[in-house]
Amino acid sequence: MSLRIALLGLLTAYGSASGYDLTKGFEKSVAHVWQAGHSQIYPELAKMTADGLVTVEAEGARGRKIYSITSEGRAELRAWLIGHDPTGPARSEVALQAFLLPLLEHREALDVLERLKTHAERKLAELEALWAAKHASPVPEGASGVRFGDLALDLGIRQSRTTVQWTNDAIAQLERQA
Amino acid sequence: MSLRIALLGLLTAYGSASGYDLTKGFEKSVAHVWQAGHSQIYPELAKMTADGLVTVEAEGARGRKIYSITSEGRAELRAWLIGHDPTGPARSEVALQAFLLPLLEHREALDVLERLKTHAERKLAELEALWAAKHASPVPEGASGVRFGDLALDLGIRQSRTTVQWTNDAIAQLERQA
DNA sequence: GATTGACATGTCAGCACCTACATGTCACCT
């Protein structure tokens, strides 16, 4: 269901776009929030067309199909944003590793934490670079006066920072026990 | 793949357990880290038995099958913990809502944020209660001197706190624009 | 003796998702 929403959202932001454009959009703008490859996107667009949420506005060169959102699609998007409780299933590989860490010897556990730290730092750096890039060039504002994706990016950065801090504290805690 | 790991981990912590026990284990101890229902667990245990990672040690009353981990299973678990890079796909409904929030009117956006805040606070309270409960009764320690699941729970609590803070700041930011 | 509810295991249909396969267009460079 959320893939539909992400597509409708991007389509609203873009005005109109092809499946290819949307795939690219997933690779850059929404990547840290939701992921999908073209093999998932194309069939979904077909289904959404059948459901009347989007329409093929025109067909361009190279078989390019240009989609745009319908009023039904806008309604669906709005309803989800306003009414959907975020109850996505909890599945975090990092948290699972953290959970099982006591199974390892002291030394090994420290190594794993060190690796998690590096990972988290890399992700944080990525997101901060994205932030900097976004704020270098102007980006359209939405109806609520906030720039597109800024809130999500801020959340991602905070979460990454929290994870880095956690690895630091966890490492310190383990070392105290040595 | 990670389901296997979670099952092997729980089995190690428990010593031995039935599919039913493990299902219960998923409901309480690992729930905030990884989710799985019995309809996923039973077939997976069968496959793992075929792969030699676990064995049916005994059969108890009511058709109860008691599983225990094999040395192969222990090796697999260890290899994953030590060698696996946490590259789980980024899919967060909260982040997606945050991303698309500018599509809404100012008032509506605030309502959504308020709801997200309530949600995050509820989750935080849950995890903190879990923490308190765990620390009231003794829990076995692992090889590294850390209690089972404590690190993951700490991470979860921090993440929840971060989310709550983010909602607060986002609300404040939106209100400043009114 | 019958019902209820926790214990206990399984299957199946269907959706979500991923990797790899498959096909073709067009612009640009050599």
Place this chain on the structure above:
DNA sequence: AGGTGACATGTAGGTGCTGACATGTCAATC
């Protein structure tokens, strides 16, 4: 003319996961 590489859309097979269906045991209560 041929090759490369971005553009562009699709399909197919396989796994992960969910919700619903299906079945049966055992203990306790009424």
